[in-house]
Amino acid sequence: MILSWRRSRGGASFRKSEVSKGFSVDLELTIPTHFRCPISLELMKDPVTLLTGITYDRDSIEKWIDTGNVRCPVTNQILTNFEQIPNHTLRKMIQDWCVKNKSHGVDRIPTPRVPISPLEVLDICSKMVAATRLGDAKKCVDLVVKITILAKESERNKRCIVENGIGSALADSFEYFTRFSIDIHENLLKEVLSALAWAPPRTQEGISKLKSTNSLHCMALFLNEEDLLTRRNAISVLKELVSADQYYIDRLERIDGIEEKLFQILEVPICPKATEACLVVIHHMMVFEKTTGGLIMSKFIQMGLIPLILELLVDGDRGVCDMALVVLDRLCNAKEGKDTVHDNALSIPLLVKKILHVSDAATDLSISILHKLISEENGSCNGVIEAVKLGAFQKLLVVLQVGCGKRTREKITELFKMMNMYRYKVDCFESYVGFKYLKIPN
Incomplete structure (x- = not known):
C-alpha cells in the first residue's frame, strides 16, 4: 500500500504539476513505508521502539497504551514493560527525507524534545521545597x-x-x-x-x-x-x-x-x-x-x-x-x-x-426533582397537568422501556399514579389513551 504525502489530514494528495512540451505530468510524492507509524499510518514525528522491536510514533503508541492495551499492536506480544526507546537513526532519516523533498512542500520535522522523567520531576520538587x-x-x-x-x-x-x-x-x-x-x-x-x-x-x-x-x-x-x-x-x-x-x-x-x-x-x-x-x-x-x-x-x-x-x-x-x-x-x-x-x-x-x-444521570435527577415537586403531599394538580401537557408521560414510559435504576423506577410508578388520578378530572388527559392501558403496580 502506498500512502501519499498530505499537506493536512483532510487534504488531497500532494502533487507537483510539471509542464513540458505542451502537456502536464502529475508527480505524486509517496512516504516510504518504514517512515510511517503502524498505528496512524502517518509520517512519524517522534519514532520510538518498544521491547518487541517495533517502532511507532510516540504520540500514537502512548494513546494506545493509555486506553488500556497491553499488547504490541503489530506482534500482539504482551508488553512486560512500556519503555519507549527513541529511534534516533530513523528519526534522522525521516528528517533528511523531509529536507530532500522540501521543494515538494514537505516541512522538516523538528527534533522532538526528550520527555521529562520522574527523577527530573522529583528534582524540581526538591528545589521548589528548598x-x-x-x-x-x-x-x-x-x-x-x-x-x-x-x-x-x-x-x-x-x-x-x-x-x-x-x-x-x-x-x-x-x-x-x-x-x-x-x-x-x-x-x-x-x-x-x-x-x-x-x-x-x-x-x-x-x-x-x-x-x-x-x-x-x-x-x-x-x-x-x-x-x-x-x-x-x-x-x-x-x-x-x-x-x-x-x-x-x-x-x-x-x-x-x-x-x-x-x-x-x-x-x-x-x-x-x-x-x-x-x-x-x-x-x-x-x-x-x-x-x-x-x-x-x-x-x-x-x-x-x-x-x-x-x-x-x-x-x-x-x-x-x-x-x-x-x-x-x-x-x-x-x-x-x-x-x-x-x-x-x-x-x-x-x-x-x-x-x-442530556445524560442518564440528568434523566434520573430530573425525575427525582419532578417527583418532589408534584408529589401528593404538595397537592400540585396544576403541576401534574403541566407535566403531562409537556410530554412527561410518554418520556417516562420510554425511560421504563430502555431501563433505569430501582429508585428511579419507583418514582416513575408514583408519578404515573398521580397522573392517573387526574385523568378523569382534566380534559387534556383524555387524549393520552396510554393511561387507559397503563397498569399501576400495587
Missing part, C-alpha cells in the same frame, strides 16, 4: 514556569509531573507565601495557583497545606479577581479540594462572604468548566455543612440561586446541566427550596425537557 524554605520567591516562580512549559509540551509530560508529587510542592509553596503580604507575592501566588489547577496535591499532607486559614483566604480573595483566568484557577482548585476532603468544608464555610463570591461566579460566567466547578463547591457546602444548621442552603436560596440554576439548564453543556440538577435536587430536599422551585414557571418545562435529553 526555595520555599529560603523564602526565595523568584526561584519558586522560575520553577513553576518551568514545569508549566514542560507540561504544555505533551500529555505524557503533564501526566508524569502530576504523578510525581508536584502538587504537594506547589501546595507547600502556596501556603508558605500566603503567610506574608499577598500583594507582595501576588505574581508568585497566581502562578502557583495556575499550576495547582491542573496538578492538585494528591497526598493528605499536601491537601492540609491548602486548608490553612491563610491559603483559604487567599483563594477566596482571588475569586473576586478581575483577571478571569485567576478566578477560574481559584474555583478549580477549590473544587478539587472539597472533592478530596469533605472536612475542608468546615473551614471554607467560615470565610466571610464566601457564598456571595461563589454566587457571583455563576452570575457572571467565566467558562463552562468554572461554572461546573462552582456548582460542585456549592453542592459540597450544602451537603457537608456542620456548623450552620442548614443556613448555607437557605442563604443561597435567598440570594436567588434557584432561578440562576434554571437559567443554566436552558443552554448549559452536559457537565453544567448534570451538576446544576444535582444542586437543584439537593435544594428540593428543603421545604423552602422545593417551594421556590415549584413556583418558578421554568421548573417543570425544563425538567421534562432534560429527561432523555
